[in-house]
């Protein structure tokens with residue numbers, strides 16, 4: 001098989017073609033071009049030995065056309081893909097190729113999605129504006145807290161923690177990624193009791209409060225749980241999109257046309273394949289697929305918190321989720337994008353955060369962000385309600401351009417949070 005038939009340096013792809021940026025590290029004994037030819041072949045319509053290929057079939061072959069510093073751009077004819085089918089698209093461009101013996105390492109760094117693909121996906125139902133309208137919060141970061149310990153509490157304990165979090169000042173209570181419907185905390189009972197506490201907290205604070213129950217489960221069960229949330233008066237559901245899978249996310253998004261819930265996407269499992277800079281698939285491609293399929297909020301990291309999230313990655317993810325058009329930026333290893341009418345997605349910054357880190361998070365994200373603080377609220381020395389208040393006070397301080405230290409002089413809850421955690425960056 002002559003894999004170099006899938007290589008044409010200098011080829012000019014049409015704007016209709018899907019483009020992938022790969023980092024390619026050939027195995028010993030393979031030239032860069034031979035390895036690249038195999039990647040383009042295996043991810044489009046080639047195989048390891050000669051087979052009859054008609055002219056029509058050859059039109060579906062991918063072409064490697066530009067290379068710099070170990071990175072290569074490969075162009076894919078749009079007809080290679082089934083419009084609107086995310087599993088099929090990723091099975092092509094992020095499928096067998098990672099296991100090829102011809103590459104020692106291979107990483108799908110980014111994708112340019114052509115208009116004929118973008119227009120076949122629904123995108124977010126609510127987007128950032130819809131989320132803000134629901135919460136009635138205009139121009140400050142939204143806040144969320146996961147009641148910790150992450151699993152083990154009963155519905156009564158969970159809903160009580162939620163009440164304390166809401167009355168302390170946090171906008172949204174979020175289930176943790178591994179809390180679904182275990183023996184000690186059945187889904188429906190938790191949602192009923194927590195939404196009842198939400199009403200109590202709204203009555204006492206005069207602020208809108210929301211709850212994000214985690215519906216992650218077999219797809220049919222997820223639909224039942226989403227319908228239950230809608231019937232109980234909830235506005236949100238959370239889905240662990242990577243352990244649930246793209247097909248199930250598309251099914252929930254379809255069903256959500258009528259349910260009209262805000263979809264919060266947790267990305268647990270991503271670091272299994274996004275973290276290694278030499279091999280796997282970047283979080284950028286996950287974020288792009290999530291925006292296309294149509295989540296309203298997505299975790300993107302903190303830079304300063306407990307989980308690996310370098311600034312360049314987070315900066316690229318913020319652009320992918322919030323901007324409509326993006327120019328190619330090789331410093332961020334970002335190909336150009338045109339999301340057309342797809343609504344923007346609210347980035348979620350979470351993981352090891354506490355009030356002392358909020359100024360840095362707001363410097364990175366600005367105000368269009370959902371800041372999730374779990375342990376940093378539940379672990380406050382004066383209790384949950386004080387922890388929640390300290391988060392809001394930290395945001396107020398930044399919004400007023402006042403240092404936390406100064407603002408803490410007249411805000412006890414913030415002062416006590418700084419006493420306990422200072423400005424530490426948890427690992």
Ligand code: CAP
Pocket residue numbers: 146148150176177266267268299300301302306307348349350351352353372373374375376
């Ligand atoms: C954070 C969290 C989130 C992580 C996920 C946790 O809790 O609930 O799942 O933020 O990581 O379970 O660790 P804390 P990412 O606020 O107590 O750290 O946001 O990077 O996807």
Ligand code: MG
Pocket residue numbers: 146150176177178
């Ligand atoms: Mg969690």
